[in-house]
Amino acid sequence: MSDLNRAYQMQYGASLLTGINIGDQITGLTFRIASNSSRSSSPATTFADYEIYLAQAVNSVANMSTTFASNMSNTSQVRDGGLSFSAGAFQGGAVNPTTNPFGPVINFDTPYTYQGGDLVVLIRHTAGSSDVGFLYSLSTTASGYGTDYRAFFGTSFGATTGSQNSLHITQFSVTPTAVPEPVTILGTLLAGGIGMAFKKKKDLN
Numbered sequence: 001m002s003d004l005n006r007a008y009q010m011q012y013g014a015s016l017l018t019g020i021n022i023g024d025q026i027t028g029l030t031f032r033i034a035s036n037s038s039r040s041s042s043p044a045t046t047f048a049d050y051e052i053y054l055a056q057a058v059n060s061v062a063n064m065s066t067t068f069a070s071n072m073s074n075t076s077q078v079r080d081g082g083l084s085f086s087a088g089a090f091q092g093g094a095v096n097p098t099t100n101p102f103g104p105v106i107n108f109d110t111p112y113t114y115q116g117g118d119l120v121v122l123i124r125h126t127a128g129s130s131d132v133g134f135l136y137s138l139s140t141t142a143s144g145y146g147t148d149y150r151a152f153f154g155t156s157f158g159a160t161t162g163s164q165n166s167l168h169i170t171q172f173s174v175t176p177t178a179v180p181e182p183v184t185i186l187g188t189l190l191a192g193g194i195g196m197a198f199k200k201k202k203d204l205n
Contacts, residue, residue, distance in 0.1 A: 003045065003127060003128035003130055004127050004155070005125070005126055005127050005155070005156050005157040006123075006124070006125060006153055006154065006155065006156070006157070006159075007068065007122065007123070007124045007153065007154040007156065007157060007158070007159040007160075007162065008122070008123045008124075008151065008152075008153045008154075008162075008165070009068050009071065009120065009121070009122045009123075009151060009152045009153070009162060010120070010121045010122075010123075010149070010150075010151040010167050010168065010170070011057055011061055011064055011071065011118055011119070011120050011121075011149065011150050011151070012118060012119045012120075012121070012148070012149055012167075012170070013061055013118050013147070013148025013149060014116070014117050014118055014119075014148075015148045016148055016149065017114070017119060019174070020114050020172065020174050021114070021176065021177065022114060022115060022116040023113060023114065023177040024113070024114045024174050024175065024176050024177055025111035025112065025113060025114075025174065025175040025177075026054065026078075026108070026111060026112040026113075026114055026172050026173070026174055027107065027108050027111045027112075027173045027174065027175055028105040028106055028107040028108050028172070028173040029052075029105070029106055029121070029170050029171065029172050029173065030102045030103050030104060030105045030106055030170070030171050030173075031090075031102065031103060031138045031139065031168050031169065031170060031171075032090065032099065032100045032101060032102045032103060032138065032139050032169060032171075033090045033091065033092040033094075033100045033103075033137050033138060033139065034092075034100070034137060034138060034139040034140065035094040035098055035099050035100060035139065037092050037100075037137040038092075039092040039093075039137050040091075040092050040093040041087070041088040041090065041091050041092055041093075042085065042087070042088065042089055042090035042091075042092075042103070042130075042137070043087055043130045044084070044085065044086055044087040044089075044129075044130065045084070045085050045128040045129050045130035046082065046083070046084040046085075046128065046129045047082060047083045047084075047125045047126050047127075047128050047129075048082055048126045049080070049081065049082060049124075049125065049126045049157070050079065050081070050082065050083035050106070050123070050124075050125040050126075051077065051079060051080050051123070051124040051125070052077070052078050052079040052106070052108065052121065052122070052123050053072070053075050053076065053077050053078065053121070053122040053123075053124075054075070054076055054078055054112040054119065054120070054121055054122075055071075055072035055073055055074060055075040055076065055119075055120045055122070056072070056073045056074050056115050056116075056117060056118070056119075056120070057071060057072070057073070057117060057118035057119065057120050058070065058071055058072060058073050059071055060118075061118065061145065061146075061147065061148060061149060061150045062147070064150050064152070066152060066161050066162055066163065067160060067161050068122055068152070068154070068159075068160055068161065068162065069160065071120055072120050072122065074115065075122075076110065076112050077110075078108035078109060078110050078111070078112050079106065079107075079108050079109050079110075080109060081109075083106065083125070085103070085104065089103050089104050090103040090137075090138075091103075092137070099139070100139070102171045105171075105173050107173075111175065114174075121170075124157050124158070125157065126157055138168050138169075139168065139169040140166035140167060140168050140169065141166050141167045141169070142166075143166070144164050144165070144166055145164065145167065149167045150164070150167065151164070151165045151166060151167040151168070152164055152165060153165040
């Protein structure tokens, strides 16, 4: 991602989503600063518009299209509108543990019901108000793509196609359809030793 106008699409293979069951409600997501970043914390920044879409995957990771719409089925817009982060919302300087904590959750306006299989996330955002280096500091996979993840980005808010990019390590907030107690499930993406977390919470409704 960048602090410039961008469209960014990520596909997470079903093997990475073992902590999320069919019918669970995905209610938000967040990222973290890379452990090798020189930043000790993030500056304040505001996006005039930060849109998020979730969808079932049409293609396998290996066969993803550079055309965003061709990778998405039963697409739902889960967030729309401005987004602001206060200074220090994302903390860096990882020493022990060797990964930084995840930042504040970007909550969805409308929860997304997971349908099974690969999950596609499309984020569109306007330019942020901070320096260009803010989102470049976020933690990504070591390589451009693997057998169970891949990402593309377009260089404008309304881009319909993109070029290959590294996938951002993501934490999803999930409300299970049924679970006796709140639980946190951690999954490990072994390719490159990258960790991917899924936070689950009890449905209080």
